[in-house]
Amino acid sequence: MRNAYENVDYYRDELNKEGVTPEDIETVDDITKLPFTTKEDFRDEYPDGLFAVDDDEIIRIHASSGTTGKPKIVSYTEDDLEVWSEVVARSLAAAGVEAGDTVQNAYGYGLFTGGLGLHYGVEELGATVIPIGGGNTQRQVEMLEDLESDAIACTPSYALYLAETAQEMGVDIKELPLRAVIFGAEPCTDPMREEIEERLDVTGIDIYGLSEIIGPGVSNECYEAQDGLHIWEDRFFPEVIDPETGEPLPVGEEGELVLTTLSKEALPVLRYRTGDLTSLTYETCECGRTMVRMDNVTGRADDLVIVRGVNFYPSEIEDVVLEFDEVAPYYRIDLDRVDNLDTLEVTIEREPEFDGSVDDLRDRVMTRLQNVLSFTPDTLTIAEPGGIERTKVGKVKRVYDHR
Numbered sequence: 001m002r003n004a005y006e007n008v009d010y011y012r013d014e015l016n017k018e019g020v021t022p023e024d025i026e027t028v029d030d031i032t033k034l035p036f037t038t039k040e041d042f043r044d045e046y047p048d049g050l051f052a053v054d055d056d057e058i059i060r061i062h063a064s065s066g067t068t069g070k071p072k073i074v075s076y077t078e079d080d081l082e083v084w085s086e087v088v089a090r091s092l093a094a095a096g097v098e099a100g101d102t103v104q105n106a107y108g109y110g111l112f113t114g115g116l117g118l119h120y121g122v123e124e125l126g127a128t129v130i131p132i133g134g135g136n137t138q139r140q141v142e143m144l145e146d147l148e149s150d151a152i153a154c155t156p157s158y159a160l161y162l163a164e165t166a167q168e169m170g171v172d173i174k175e176l177p178l179r180a181v182i183f184g185a186e187p188c189t190d191p192m193r194e195e196i197e198e199r200l201d202v203t204g205i206d207i208y209g210l211s212e213i214i215g216p217g218v219s220n221e222c223y224e225a226q227d228g229l230h231i232w233e234d235r236f237f238p239e240v241i242d243p244e245t246g247e248p249l250p251v252g253e254e255g256e257l258v259l260t261t262l263s264k265e266a267l268p269v270l271r272y273r274t275g276d277l278t279s280l281t282y283e284t285c286e287c288g289r290t291m292v293r294m295d296n297v298t299g300r301a302d303d304l305v306i307v308r309g310v311n312f313y314p315s316e317i318e319d320v321v322l323e324f325d326e327v328a329p330y331y332r333i334d335l336d337r338v339d340n341l342d343t344l345e346v347t348i349e350r351e352p353e354f355d356g357s358v359d360d361l362r363d364r365v366m367t368r369l370q371n372v373l374s375f376t377p378d379t380l381t382i383a384e385p386g387g388i389e390r391t392k393v394g395k396v397k398r399v400y401d402h403r
């Protein structure tokens with residue numbers, strides 16, 4: 001808190017408004033005196049208003065989707081990167097990975113925290129990382145075979161797609177040495193986990209994290225119990241609140257996860273409202289670890305959409321739609337899962353006056369969407385005027401998730 005108060009104007013102003021100074025924080029319970037940080041604060045302070053150190057101390061930048069066209073920019077000092085590698089190494093150890101093992105890292109490398117986050121954690125543990133990144137599925141299967149990977153890190157939906165691809169290639173994936181799939185970046189339901197474990201003959205391990213706090217490695221399941229994710233609470237302090245009222249909930253009740261970083265230098269975050277719904281348990285775990293556990297995250301308090309591990313808010317699509325005079329201010333997003341891969345269909349509507357080429361309009365809107373979303377919708381449909389159903393009563397529904 002001292003780091004945030006003394007080095008981030010935003011926090012100093014907010015805390016002064018509340019009349020709290022670092023001296024007022026004496027026990028853990030005092031944390032409720034602090035205001036929440038929200039994704040809107042990241043938006044308002046874009047790009048670096050929440051940074052607590054000078055540029056020359058920052059040695060890495062990552063980014064993730066924001067509520068408008070602008071992403072949330074996050075930064076790390078050398079010490080932050082060491083902490084990150086350590087919590088990911090711990091997560092991998094909890095997943096049963098050991099020094100000497102080989103881990104195929106199929107998370108995307110780049111601004112997304114998944115690739116480099118997992119990468120350095122594997123090295124920190126003393127295991128071998130195969131930095132293959134996302135996609136290239138046939139290649140992934142060949143690597144699993146030829147390099148005898150012990151674990152693969154990827155999204156849960158990709159794990160299933162991988163199993164299917166292996167089957168098509170005539171490879172019996174169950175016969176490979178692969179022991180664990182370390183899945184995260186998107187929710188995984190129980191039936192989906194069972195299917196992963198069954199089809200690949202592995203232990204499925206859930207890894208959780210978010211860019212604003214550090215990236216992957218905020219919490220992780222242990223392979224011994226597979227019963228909740230241990231939060232590395234020496235680094236990240238968890239609370240669960242009622243998303244409507246903001247009030248702390250009794251232990252065990254489901255609500256919105258709120259996280260405070262305890263040792264981040266470049267980007268200290270106080271009481272961040274993650275939007276992720278979960279509950280906490282302080283009961284002893286059979287693995288012997290004493291750190292608090294959170295339940296698997298299967299829902300969100302807001303409308304964040306996760307497609308193939310990439311996040312976006314519907315408002316980002318809305319922003320694009322509103323940029324085009326030829327397009328009416330209505331849109332619809334349909335999410336589905338085909339052959340275990342997420343698909344995203346965007347439908348927009350042309351204005352009645354528009355009499356140009358629909359193909360050309362589609363190309364232009366598509367290009368804009370690709371730039372804003374950093375991936376390509378599978379289909380962009382341009383409906384006739386009135387083609388998108390209007391909401392006449394109650395909340396407008398834009399996103400239809402058929403998964």
Ligand code: DLL
Pocket residue numbers: 064065107112113114183184185186187188206207208209210211212215216217274276296297298300304306311
């Ligand atoms: O997705 C970090 C990550 C990478 C975690 C690789 C695990 C593996 P962001 O792009 O900032 O960071 O997205 C964070 O993704 O608030 C959740 O809504 C969702 N999410 C992440 N892990 C899980 C999980 C990375 N295990 C947002 N289960 C979070 C469910 C998850 N949702």
